[in-house]
Amino acid sequence: MSEHGVQLRINGPGLLTVLVCLLAWEVVIRAALVQYDYLPAPSAIAAGLAELVTTGQLAADVGHTLLAVFLGWVLAVTVGISLGMMMGLSPTLRAYLLASVEVLRPLPGIAFVPVALLLFGFSLRTELVVVVLPALWPVLVNVMGGITGVHQRLFDVGATFRLPRMTLVLKILLPAALPSILVGMRLSLTLALVLAIVAEMVGNPNGLGYAIIRDQQALRPDLMFANLFVIGVIGITLNAMLMSGMWLLFPSAASMARAP
């Protein structure tokens, strides 16, 4: 690990494994060793990816999915941090809300799809409902846990210095709770991508989730695998961007937030 937590060392054996797997895949398909009509060789997938890029289809799909993920994540983080802070700061609120949260939290996100479809039809709003509701919980729970986990002594320090309540929250509570807030934000981003793809597959016919369904129905497995590859790359990139953003902004909190 370098000091920014991003691995810069080249993992030689790892890259070799990937190359060997791809090569073996290519050979197996070329030599017709397996009888799968719909399993394209890596070279065909690469050609499919090139086709998606030149037609501009890929840019449109990626743009839509990223928009939904970003909007949903920002909404979930905003609501999650506000509610989580309130519930973390007020024991009364916690007593009167926590059980409701615990009952709603395990509701599988996908179960909202039919309800959202009923209310909003095939639209971005449906997608956002499906993304925001489940992506809210990791933020809320981690923010609340971060604040209730702040050591009592820090409150005493605040009282000794007679800090106004706002200063206490901004200067003491938030920095102390920051690592768990960052953990919540990271979990929520991963979840937002998964749910955006789900919503696009069943709810809003747009973006990468719909693209793989469309390619499947058009019997174009090369395009389908190319889109799947892009989705994987987006997953890795979003996580890496968030991690490096955290390291740049809050180096000390990010080092504590690395463990999931």
Added chain:
Amino acid sequence: MSTRSYRSLFRNMPPLRGLLPLLLLLLVWQIVQSGPSPYFPAPSEWWSAALRLSRREQLLSAFVSTASSFLVGLMLAAFIGASLGVAIGSSRRVARALRPLLEFMRSIPPPATVPVAGLLIGYNESMKIVVIVLAALWPVLLNTSAAVDQIHPLLRDVSRTFRLSARERMWRILLPSIIPGLLLGIRVAIPLTIILALLVEMLTSLPGIGALMIRSQRNFQSSEVYALLVLVGLFGLFVNNAFLILESWLLRRWPPRA
């Protein structure tokens, strides 16, 4: 199980008066909108819709098929994930060589694999299980391999000093060390498993709660949609909490986690 840990289990439960907002919401909903509606049917309508569905004998069989895919998929994923996790965690070199490949496969959102599996395997029960296992595998694998990696070197020395046989090493050192990580992995995998089972049912006509939900939505049977939402929520709630209890019971003799 000692009474002490039972009590700590209940002490960790949030106070029940926290359910008031939820009940209040349902009550207000019932009062404001007391009849059927295409968008917000009253909670009493959900109940009668559930009764209607169960009279037609679909609810029970749909529930059984969703729940059994969930169980079978989760158990397979736990077994395969733990085996692979032990294999990978046992050797730093293997772990390093496989890391980029595994990192990439893990970062593909599991739902995206559904159409691929549909094309390669076809839409049938075994495809549903394959998709569930592929999703639930990663958390189990990663947590198990981390647990193997973190076995204290002293334990290896101890096993050498006592000349433990391979079998004794497995039962006395390996298994006790990985079980907390394995259980944590399963706990993380549970919500994913439920989502995948429902998604496959929604996208295909395979029987299950997911298929029932989409059918009700297409027929604009809003009260059935809400009834099924509540049912799925209760299932998630039950499974999560049942597993938490099982986990703390199984781990009763382990040292508390740091």
